[in-house]
Every structure is written in structure tokens, then in C-alpha cells.
Amino acid sequence: MTIGVNCGHTLHGAGSGAEGLFREAEHTRLVGQALVDLLKEAGIYVADCTIDKADTCQEYLAKVVSFANREDLDWFISIHFNASASHKGKGVEIYTYKGKQYPQAKAICEEMAKLGFENRGVKEGSGLYVIRKTRAKAMLVEVCFCDNQQDVDTYYKIGAARAVSQIIFNSICGQCRQGENEKSPGRVQEKSxxxxxxxxxxxxxxxxxxxxxxxxxxxxxxxxxxxxxxxxxxxxxxxxxxxxxxxxxxxxxxxxxxxxxxxxxxxxxxxxxxxxxxxxxxxxxxxxxxxxxxxxxxxxxxxxxxxxxxxxxxxxxxxxxxxxxxxxxxxxxxxxxxxxxxxxxxxxxxxxxx
The missing domain is CATH 1.10.530.10 (Lysozyme)
Known part of the structure; x- marks a missing residue:
């Protein structure tokens, strides 16, 4: 399996994302890198589709898609945090091409909801450049609203980036390693x-x-x-x-x-x-x-x-x-x-x- 991971937005300047109770671009990287670590530990090849700097938003988007399409990916996953003008929006949502209800995307929303986030569901994302232009199955994960105090409190309470990355990993890979490790923390892991x-x-x-x-x-x-x-x-x-x-x-x-x-x-x-x-x-x-x-x-x-x-x-x-x-x-x-x-x-x- 080969998975492309995009930590959404540039770090600064054009395309740098939302500024809420924390900076979106910083936490997309925390979640994304934690996810990359989990995938690599499982022996899964990861294609880095993160772009830290671009002169324009269009340049940023084009680079992300270029990185994704140069690999034969099974999945392209773009990590984001949401924001709203009223600062009242809350919850997790995922965008896919034509709103396809991938079981993996639905599982992420459902597992996040169990931890206290509102489940806003899997939505039509064909209008999003990285969803429309990537060749692989793609999902853009809006983890929660970074400008909503309730969402941010829940995010930190559950373990922030580590918890979110574990949910994404479990949902994509179809296994619950965290739960297994908690049940048998000292057992020897079976190997391929x-x-x-x-x-x-x-x-x-x-x-x-x-x-x-x-x-x-x-x-x-x-x-x-x-x-x-x-x-x-x-x-x-x-x-x-x-x-x-x-x-x-x-x-x-x-x-x-x-x-x-x-x-x-x-x-x-x-x-x-x-x-x-x-x-x-x-x-x-x-x-x-x-x-x-x-x-x-x-x-x-x-x-x-x-x-x-x-x-x-x-x-x-x-x-x-x-x-x-x-x-x-x-x-x-x-x-x-x-x-x-x-x-x-x-x-x-x-x-x-x-």
C-alpha cells in the first residue's frame, strides 16, 4: 500500500490557512507527521505531499497535486482544520470526490464523534482542487474547527495530534492497533x-x-x-x-x-x-x-x-x-x-x- 499525506497549507504567506485559537498550518503538520510515523511503522510506503512555501495559492495547490500524481497512490489524504466567520462552527467533516461515502472516511467521522466532536459527515468535495485533480482515491479531512473553543478543548482533551492520527490510521488500514496494544501491552507483535x-x-x-x-x-x-x-x-x-x-x-x-x-x-x-x-x-x-x-x-x-x-x-x-x-x-x-x-x-x- 502507498499513501500520500498532505499536511494542509503552507507554513507562511500564500495558502497558509486559518488563524484561530491555534494556527491551522502548524497542527496539520503535527497530525500529518504523526500519521506518517504510524504508517511507516506499519511498513506502508508514504509519499510526502506537503508543501511549506509557495508564492500563490494556485502554485501551492498545483505542487500538492503534482507530488501526489507522481506516485501510484492507493490513497491521498489531506489534513486540515476548519474555521467559520461566526466562530460557532464545530465538528469533523471529510470531503471526497462527488461525496463518495468511502467506509474509511465514514469511520473517521464516526470515531471522532465518539470522542466528542459533532459528526458533520462525508461531503461533496469535487470543487476542491486537490480532490478533483489527484488520480488516487482522495479525502480531505477537516479535523475540527480551530476557531471554536469547544472543538479546540475537545481536541486537546483527547490527545490532540496523536489521537487524531491514530483514528485516521485505524480507519484507513482497517485495524485497531491502539486497542490491541492496550489489551496486551507486553505481547510480541506478529510479523509479516x-x-x-x-x-x-x-x-x-x-x-x-x-x-x-x-x-x-x-x-x-x-x-x-x-x-x-x-x-x-x-x-x-x-x-x-x-x-x-x-x-x-x-x-x-x-x-x-x-x-x-x-x-x-x-x-x-x-x-x-x-x-x-x-x-x-x-x-x-x-x-x-x-x-x-x-x-x-x-x-x-x-x-x-x-x-x-x-x-x-x-x-x-x-x-x-x-x-x-x-x-x-x-x-x-x-x-x-x-x-x-x-x-x-x-x-x-x-x-x-x-
Whole structure:
């Protein structure tokens, strides 16, 4: 499955969206990026259809559609927040081509209604450029009214972007992972054949390198590879053989250029265009270079190692925490996600055993 995600509107200027009790453009990105994370964790390829800057609204819309139509998408999902002149409008609604009542779109509205939002239903959206012009099945989700105090209070009360993204994910993918995890938080997740093959490939190389060089615990290396490459399906994994998304940082080998999505301490996201990433001849090279990077990375001219606490540590939870503390990733939930969503869920400590 391939899904295109558009975090609605530009960040500033033309096409920047509604200004209510919060800025629409900021929260479309919070919801959209959380949705992207869920999709990638499920092994689904995601096409980024978000445009941060354009000179005109028409240019913005044309770019979104161009990004969507260059991929063979199963779904195009555009995230928005509503607003009304009276500030009295409230509720969730979804626009589709000719108002088609897709079960997935209806499910989103119904699940949002269960959490306290008014269900305004699935509506005729053929007049909307991104709905009319995209080739794939498309829906434009108006999460709630960002200028209505009741809606905004409900949005924050239910868990804001994370809760909304989970509802969209569950409705699109036809599964309720959140409910399953709550019922059995410690169970080992079942894996597809492709996921098992990928996990065993990375785990075997990581275990061999751990035995030989004792740099980084195999369970965490494998967890990082799964998380950062979406089980080997990410753009970097497919086009640059890069499973870990390590930036250039003194690398003398091949380079792959694409944008980076970073997270600020306040939880908001921003995009860095034309980021230079390390590229490899194969995945094994990527895994070994990742460990070399951990073993040698210094930001003070070699006087100390940035990831010194990680090297040789035999406790996966500590390794995850050290990685975040030492600044390996900008995500504020990186350590927690590595441990809970990967090491524990997929029983990756099996690769740490002699």
C-alpha cells in the first residue's frame, strides 16, 4: 500500500490557512507527521505531499497535486482544520470526490464523534482542487474547527495530534492497533514474512558486529533500522541503501539529497530542504557504517565521543535513552518509541544473546 499525506497549507504567506485559537498550518503538520510515523511503522510506503512555501495559492495547490500524481497512490489524504466567520462552527467533516461515502472516511467521522466532536459527515468535495485533480482515491479531512473553543478543548482533551492520527490510521488500514496494544501491552507483535526477513537480515549482521567489535547492542541497531527505514521501504532505504538516515557529517562516500523532517523541543515539526544523506552500495554497508558512526562520532575535535555511553552498553533500555540524550535524533519520543514499539514489541533482544 502507498499513501500520500498532505499536511494542509503552507507554513507562511500564500495558502497558509486559518488563524484561530491555534494556527491551522502548524497542527496539520503535527497530525500529518504523526500519521506518517504510524504508517511507516506499519511498513506502508508514504509519499510526502506537503508543501511549506509557495508564492500563490494556485502554485501551492498545483505542487500538492503534482507530488501526489507522481506516485501510484492507493490513497491521498489531506489534513486540515476548519474555521467559520461566526466562530460557532464545530465538528469533523471529510470531503471526497462527488461525496463518495468511502467506509474509511465514514469511520473517521464516526470515531471522532465518539470522542466528542459533532459528526458533520462525508461531503461533496469535487470543487476542491486537490480532490478533483489527484488520480488516487482522495479525502480531505477537516479535523475540527480551530476557531471554536469547544472543538479546540475537545481536541486537546483527547490527545490532540496523536489521537487524531491514530483514528485516521485505524480507519484507513482497517485495524485497531491502539486497542490491541492496550489489551496486551507486553505481547510480541506478529510479523509479516517480509518484516521477518528484514529483521533477521539486520539482526544477523548487527549480532556478528557486536561479537567482533562490541560497539552497539544488536537489539537496538535492529530497532533503529526498522523504525528509521520503515522496514526497508523508505526512500533512503530504496534509493540510497541507507537504513538509518545518517547525514553527511564528514562522510567521503556517495551522497543522496532529500529533505529532512526535524522536531523542535515544543513538539512541532519543520522541514530542511536539500539535506545531504550518506548513501551506500548495500544495506550491510549501511549497518556497519552506522556502528562506525556511533563508535567514532565526535563534536569537539576528537577529545570525546558523542555516543561514548552507548558503546558496549548491554542494557537496551539504557542504550535507547543514551541515544536520545546524546542527540542522535530530534524526536522527543525517540527512546521511548525504540524500546516500546520495536525492541519489546518484536522481541529483538533475541539478537543480544550469545
Amino acid at each position: 514474512k517480509e518484516q521477518t526477513t528484514f529483521m533477521e537480515f539486520v539482526g544477523a549482521i548487527a549480532r556478528k558486529d557486536w561479537k567482533e567489535r562490541r560497539i552497539m547492542l544488536p537489539s537496538v541497531v535492529t530497532a533503529q533500522a526498522i523504525k528509521e527505514s520503515a522496514w526497508g521501504t523508505s526512500e533512503l532505504a530504496c534509493k540510497a541503501n541507507a537504513l538509518f538516515g545518517i547525514k553527511e557529517n564528514g562522510w567521503k562516500g556517495r551522497i543522496y539529497i532529500k529533505e529532512a523532517i526535524e522536531q523542535k523541543p515544543d513538539g512541532s515539526y519543520y522541514k530542511v530542504d536539500d539535506t545531504r544523506w550518506r548513501a551506500y552500495d548495500n544495506w550491510e554497508q549501511s549497518i556497519l557504517d552506522h556502528n562506525n558512526y556511533i563508535a567514532t562520532r565526535s563534536t569537539d575535535g576528537g577529545r570525546s565521543l558523542r555516543y561514548g555511553a552507548v558503546i558496549g552498553c548491554c542494557d537496551p533500555e539504557l542504550v535507547c535513552w543514551y541515544l536520545q540524550r546524546c542527540g542522535y535524533a530530534t524526536s522527543i519520543t525517540y527512546a521511548e518509541s525504540l524500546m516500546k514499539d520495536y525492541v519489546v514489541k518484536y522481541d529483538l533482544t533475541v539478537y543480544d544473546k550469545p
